[in-house]
Amino acid sequence: MKVFEIPLRFVKAFLIETNEDGLILVDSGTPGSGRKIIEGITRLGKNPNKIKSIIFTHSHADHIGGASELKRFVNDVKFGIDRNGIDYLENGKIREPVLHSSALKIIFSIGKPFLFRKFNGVNVDFVLEEGELVKGVEIVKTPGHTNDSVSIYLPELNAIIVGDTLQGDKSGLKYPNIYEDFEGLSKSVKKIKAFNPSIVYVSHGVSSSKFLV
Numbered sequence: 001m002k003v004f005e006i007p008l009r010f011v012k013a014f015l016i017e018t019n020e021d022g023l024i025l026v027d028s029g030t031p032g033s034g035r036k037i038i039e040g041i042t043r044l045g046k047n048p049n050k051i052k053s054i055i056f057t058h059s060h061a062d063h064i065g066g067a068s069e070l071k072r073f074v075n076d077v078k079f080g081i082d083r084n085g086i087d088y089l090e091n092g093k094i095r096e097p098v099l100h101s102s103a104l105k106i107i108f109s110i111g112k113p114f115l116f117r118k119f120n121g122v123n124v125d126f127v128l129e130e131g132e133l134v135k136g137v138e139i140v141k142t143p144g145h146t147n148d149s150v151s152i153y154l155p156e157l158n159a160i161i162v163g164d165t166l167q168g169d170k171s172g173l174k175y176p177n178i179y180e181d182f183e184g185l186s187k188s189v190k191k192i193k194a195f196n197p198s199i200v201y202v203s204h205g206v207s208s209s210k211f212l213v
Helices: 034-043 067-073 083-091 102-115 182-193
Strands: 002-008 011-017 023-026 051-055 078-081 131-134 137-141 150-154 159-163 167-169 172-174 199-202
Touching (some): 002 034, 011 034, 011 199, 034 067, 078 083, 137 182, 167 199
Parallel strands (some): 023 051
Antiparallel strands (some): 002 011, 131 137, 137 150, 150 159
């Protein structure tokens, strides 16, 4: 089993190469990211048509915006998200981020036309529930950043993909500046820490194993 980061400007998608169930893509970037993701997967030497499913850490537009584009590139792919994110993914509905940083508020006000572009939705084929998704891939509910946030734990690697539940820089992992429920976020981070992961993959910034919170 392997995990690959696919950088997309300020956010990332992740490719999980499972031992038995082909490829799983985590997140789809902003609207317009579909082709870039496919090119990234191809550069890794992987066949995009071996992607069995695309799952989402949560329903902000920089994570689900490219979903419909990927459907055009990948045959018979299935989409999965937490039940609280279904409406956003199926209807291309914008989920406004709850900002807790003055700098971010300025950035979002300037970048809103790009960040909140309309995008097409896709049908949800399965709902992400706590527990095993396929052999060696486990869904962990980690609400707080949004109420539909999930993480993906890979026991074989003792690695976890957390989306925006944490963000990272060279010094380590910390709370994000965007969240809907800090109490829930704090509980989710404790849940992640309890795995004592060898690596935490974050969607923004530097992935790490060092917790600063």
